[in-house]
Amino acid sequence: MKRVMLTVAYDGTGYHGWQLQPNVITVESVLNEKLSELFGEEIRVIGASRTDTGVHALGNIAVFDTNARMPAEKVSYALNQRLPEDIRIQKSIEVPIDFHPRHQNSRKTYEYKILNREFPQPIQRLYAHFTYVPLDIERMQKAADYFVGEHDYKSFCSVNTVAETTVRTIYALTVEKQDEMITIRVTGSGFLYNMVRIIAGTLMEVGRGNLEPENIPDILNALDRTKAGPTAPACGLTLVKYQYEDEMLL
Amino acid sequence: MKRVMLTVAYDGTGYHGWQLQPNVITVESVLNEKLSELFGEEIRVIGASRTDTGVHALGNIAVFDTNARMPAEKVSYALNQRLPEDIRIQKSIEVPIDFHPRHQNSRKTYEYKILNREFPQPIQRLYAHFTYVPLDIERMQKAADYFVGEHDYKSFCSVNTVAETTVRTIYALTVEKQDEMITIRVTGSGFLYNMVRIIAGTLMEVGRGNLEPENIPDILNALDRTKAGPTAPACGLTLVKYQYEDEMLL
Numbered sequence: 116m117k118r119v120m121l122t123v124a125y126d127g128t129g130y131h132g133w134q135l136q137p138n139v140i141t142v143e144s145v146l147n148e149k150l151s152e153l154f155g156e157e158i159r160v161i162g163a164s165r166t167d168t169g170v171h172a173l174g175n176i177a178v179f180d181t182n183a184r185m186p187a188e189k190v191s192y193a194l195n196q197r198l199p200e201d202i203r204i205q206k207s208i209e210v211p212i213d214f215h216p217r218h219q220n221s222r223k224t225y226e227y228k229i230l231n232r233e234f235p236q237p238i239q240r241l242y243a244h245f246t247y248v249p250l251d252i253e254r255m256q257k258a259a260d261y262f263v264g265e266h267d268y269k270s271f272c273s274v275n276t277v278a279e280t281t282v283r284t285i286y287a288l289t290v291e292k293q294d295e296m297i298t299i300r301v302t303g304s305g306f307l308y309n310m311v312r313i314i315a316g317t318l319m320e321v322g323r324g325n326l327e328p329e330n331i332p333d334i335l336n337a338l339d340r341t342k343a344g345p346t347a348p349a350c351g352l353t354l355v356k357y358q359y360e361d362e363m364l365l
Numbered sequence: 366m367k368r369v370m371l372t373v374a375y376d377g378t379g380y381h382g383w384q385l386q387p388n389v390i391t392v393e394s395v396l397n398e399k400l401s402e403l404f405g406e407e408i409r410v411i412g413a414s415r416t417d418t419g420v421h422a423l424g425n426i427a428v429f430d431t432n433a434r435m436p437a438e439k440v441s442y443a444l445n446q447r448l449p450e451d452i453r454i455q456k457s458i459e460v461p462i463d464f465h466p467r468h469q470n471s472r473k474t475y476e477y478k479i480l481n482r483e484f485p486q487p488i489q490r491l492y493a494h495f496t497y498v499p500l501d502i503e504r505m506q507k508a509a510d511y512f513v514g515e516h517d518y519k520s521f522c523s524v525n526t527v528a529e530t531t532v533r534t535i536y537a538l539t540v541e542k543q544d545e546m547i548t549i550r551v552t553g554s555g556f557l558y559n560m561v562r563i564i565a566g567t568l569m570e571v572g573r574g575n576l577e578p579e580n581i582p583d584i585l586n587a588l589d590r591t592k593a594g595p596t597a598p599a600c601g602l603t604l605v606k607y608q609y610e611d612e613m614l615l
């Protein structure tokens with residue numbers, strides 16, 4: 116028996132998110148089906164991040180166990196032959212049998228993209244949120260700085276969140292603009308349900324002038340979801356990478 | 366009666382190209398239908414570039430005539446309300462009634478994108494051609510330089526081309542790489558059928574070592590399609606912009 120770790124990239128447009136659910140197609144359901152076909156045995160992956168419907172990934176992580184002899188490094192090539200074009204394994208390696216992708220110390224990086232121009236651009240529509248309202252990225256970066264550090268993010272998670280604690284650490288949060296595309300990039304110890312999208316929605320409120328950067332500490336302290344901005348649409352969000360503390364696993 | 370010029374952006378993935386054809390959906394057919402609905406009269410656009418199935422555009426050009434009172438500048442907003450998400454008007458202005466988008470002196474710029482890495486990236490798959498074969502962009506740029514100037518491009522157009530002359534002028538042809546994305550950018554007086562895709566396919570042959578940069582003059586002189594490289598896939602190609610000599614029209 117060995118445990119294999121997959122780095123999984125996908126276009127979330129056509130999926131009801133990552134997590135297995137009845138009667139809909141999810142990234143997890145497709146991986147289970149194609150891995151089971153490939154190995155001729157029932158395979159069940161364990162995923163690191165349960166991304167929502169429409170959210171993309173360059174490097175989500177999944178592990179599975181198998182008795183098959185195929186070297187772990189070959190799984191990426193063999194599995195990609197069977198997967199639909201909107202899911203592609205980027206890497207496959209063997210990991211210790213007790214490695215669990217959610218129970219290891221890790222840093223996650225997400226990007227939220229906003230196309231800020233007069234009219235939508237069709238070839239960007241699936242991978243960036245569009246707004247014609249001018250956004251001031253200097254104001255957004257000022258607001259972003261208040262998020263960095265260890266905080267209770269209760270104001271920035273869905274009211275449906277089931278989590279032991281709403282304290283998380285954000286290591287970096289930057290707002291950059293290249294041509295007409297704004298990229299919010301955030302790295303943290305972990306993120307609560309909808310947390311990145313609510314941070315993005317709140318930063319947009321700052322960018323358009325509905326909130327001041329100096330309001331962010333008050334919103335954090337309120338521990339009240341209604342004080343923060345709206346949840347930004349899913350299509351702008353991409354899970355960029357997972358980094359585990361044990362560098363050997365990268 | 367007035368003539369209105371539209372700058373049209375589209376994701377070509379879902380269309381059988383620009384040109385009106387029976388029984389299939391094309392960008393031209395959608396524009397005719399939605400403009401006719403909007404103005405309550407039969408509208409027929411004249412397009413500048415008849416892009417192929419799967420080719421994208423940031424700025425193709427179309428003109429149409431109408432007796433309606435709506436100011437030309439408002440057409441973009443009104444039409445975008447009716448168009449599907451994969452077509453968006455970027456600009457609408459009034460032009461002289463005898464302005465014809467294909468009979469004016471113009472420069473056209475296309476980009477051909479190639480994602481060059483070990484595995485495909487799902488969120489790029491619709492807008493860039495993927496190859497895992499390493500491409501040497503210095504060799505590609507050397508080859509590209511031979512195309513610049515006025516040449517007979519008979520070797521670089523589809524054998525089905527119906528054109529009075531196969532002589533065209535390329536003003537600039539560059540090959541750049543940012544991270545794992547190679548962009549071939551070409552500006553010319555006009556392009557023959559499949560010309561940009563055959564140039565891209567030939568540059569890829571140079572990049573992987575199957576052709577030498579110094580072979581390009583011989584291929585041009587041969588006036589024989591079979592001497593050039595393959596036609597690169599449509600999805601990598603985007604019509605970036607049209608520039609008319611009469612600067613007023615920009």
